[in-house]
Amino acid sequence: MPAAPGAEHNSGVTEAFDALIPRPRRELAPGAVHLPGWLDAGRQRELVGLCRSWASGPVPMRAVKMPNGGVMSVRSVSLGWHWLPYRYSRTADDVGGAAVAPFPDVLGDLGREAVEAAYGPDEGSRYEPDAALINYYDDAAKMGMHQDREERVNAPVVSLSLGTACTFRFGNTENRNRPWQDVELASGDLFVFGGPSRFAYHGVLRTLPGTAPTGIGFEGRLNITLRQTGLG
Template structure:
C-alpha cells in the first residue's frame, strides 16, 4: 500500500483487514458450497415477476449493473413494496436465512460484542439488493442513504473479482481505498463510515471460480431499512 489516497491493497496476504475504522474486509468468508447455494438462489430471484431489471436514473441514464431486490424494492432514490420501475409486481420477500447470514456477517467483521453494539435493536436485515455485473459493468461512487437505520451494510461477492473503491463520507473524490474483492469475500461497513461513498470502477472478467458456474459478478448487499 503506497498511500491512503487511492492505494491498492496488496493481493497477498488475504487476511481480515480493517480498511478504515468501521469498514472491514473478510476474504473467503463464504465456503464454495455456500457460494453455489447463493448463486442458485440469485437465479431464482432473478426470474419474473419482480425479477432482474435495468435501473434507470432520474437523468435518463441507465446503470450498467442489473438488479433485483428482496424485502423492499430500491429505485433511485427510495424504496417501494413493488417493482415500480420494473413490471410493477410485488417485491419478493426477504428470506429469514439471508437475514441470519447478514447478522453472522456483522459478527464476523466486528466480533460478537462489536456487532451487538453496532446493530443494537436494528439487527433485522430486511432488504437485499442483488446486482449482476458483466465484464463491462461499473458502479459509480454513491452512498446507501435511503435507509433510516444506521445498521452496517453487508456486501457479499460471488463470481468474477472486482476492484471495489471505498471512499469518504464527504465527497465522491479522494481520499479513497481500492480493494480487490473475490468470490466468497465479505465487506461490511458501518458506524462512522455507514454513509461513505463507494463504487465498483472495474470488474475482472474470467476470474470466477471454475466450479461456481457463473460468468460475471454477483453482489448481494444486505441492509436494515428502519422504514417501518
C-alpha cells in the same frame, strides 16, 4: 446470469496464487471491514443458485433508470423492499408494479453472521436486515461512486461477492473525491461498512474477467447487498 466456459485455466491460476499469498482481514477505515474468502465454495454455490431463482421473479432483474435519464450498467433485483433511486417501495413501480418478493430468512441469518464476523456477537445479534439488492455485473459493468442513504437507520451494510472479482473503491464520507482506497473483492469475500464509515462513498471501477473460481457454476459478478431500512 450465464455460466461461461473457458475461464477454468485463469481461475485455477488465481486460486493457486491466492493459496501462496493469503489475503488477510483488513479494516480499511473505522467500521469498514474486508474479510477475504469468508464464504466457502459450498456456500457460494448455494447463493448462486438462490440468486438465479430470485432473478426469475416475481419482479424481473432490470437495469435501473436514474432520474437524469441514464441507465445503470448493472442489472438488479430487490428482495424485501424494492430499491429505486432514491427510495424504497413494496412494489416494483419502475417495472410492472408487481409486489417485491419477501426478504428471505436465509439472508437474515447470513447478515447477522456477517456482522458478527466483522464486529463481534453483540453487533451481530442486533442486526435485522430487511432488504437485499442483488446486482449482476457483466464484463463491461461498473458502479459509480455513491452513498447508501435511503435507509432510516444507520445499521451496517453487508456486501457479499460471488463470481468474477472486481476493483472496489472505498472513499470518504464527505464527497466522491480523495481520499479513497482501491481493493480487489474476489468471490466469497465479505465487506461490511458501518459506524463512522456507514455513509462512505463507494463504487466498482471494473470487473476482472477470468477470475471466477471453478465449481460455483457462475462466471460474471454477483453482489448481494443487505441493508436494514428502518421502514418497519
